Amino acid sequence: MFLPQFLETSFGLIPNIVLFSFLGLFVLKHTYRYVEQTYAEANKKPLFLNFVLIPKKLTNEQILVLEKRFQFYNQLNSKEQDIFKHRLATFISDKSFYGREDLVVTEEMKVLVSATAIMLTFGFKNYTLPIIKTILIYPRPFYSKINEQLHKGEVNPMLGVIAFSWEDFKHGYDIKNDNLNLGIHEFGHALHLNSYKSNDVSALIFGETFKDLKRYLKANDYKREQLINTKYFRAYAYTNEFEFVAVLVECFFETPNEFKSTFPNIYDKVKEMLNFNFAGY
Helix, strand or coil: CCCCHHHHHHHHHHHHHHHHHHHHHHHHHHHHHHHHHHHHHHHCCCCCCCCCCCCCCCCHHHHHHHHHHCHHHHCCCHHHHHHHHHHHHHHHHHCEEEECCCCCCCHHHHHHHHHHHHHHCCCCCCCCCCCCCEEEEECCCEEECCCCEEECEEEECCCCEEEEEHHHHHHHHHCCCCCCCHHHHHHHHHHHHHHHHCCCHHHHHHHHHHHHHHHHHHCCHHHHHHHHHHCCCCHHHHCCHHHHHHHHHHHHHHCHHHHHHHCHHHHHHHHHHHCCCCCCC
């Protein structure tokens, strides 16, 4: 079929236009990523934190659990609460929940477990913790094949699983200032592991700031001795660096004022790791 010359020319340009469009998007994406990472390394916070085009909604039942059972949510201002609800709904829909040993997973369990993760990642740009795909909930401490012992909780990054004893998870919130909170502790492990597995900007900030903290402690003998002698951090914190991070995060949320007054430099580093500037922390 005969086409006018101007149409032949136009159709001939289409592949080039498509090619250059893809190249432009590729360059733009990588330029933005470079700018974002450079900004994060210099300022220890993401360039942008929240961009919500269409917010996800919680059910009325889920909102009721959140308002009645999760204290941190009620400490946020109204704008932050809207962001928290969107993030919580996103997290719940992103994960698979399974009960073990005949336990039936309820909306209360989904909300409280997921809200714990959202609280810890509230200063993160990427808050869904992609290292975790599945959440297992046991009624009580469970036998673990990892070390053939009873566990209250564990994280298995190879399988993308985080597991909790519901009995012990609830107990963590019953006493709010004993620096023992199973949910915070296990999600603290997940944050730490995610900083090694993920290349997103928040994982980068978490990992690099923890390296700064390790260098600070390594160069300061007195501070290391003070950490142990005050017994503010329980002895289990010194098992390895993973337990140390998990206990730091527990103390940050459970007794922030005591943490800040006792070890202000370490408190500031944890705050920086989490990019946490909410609810008076």
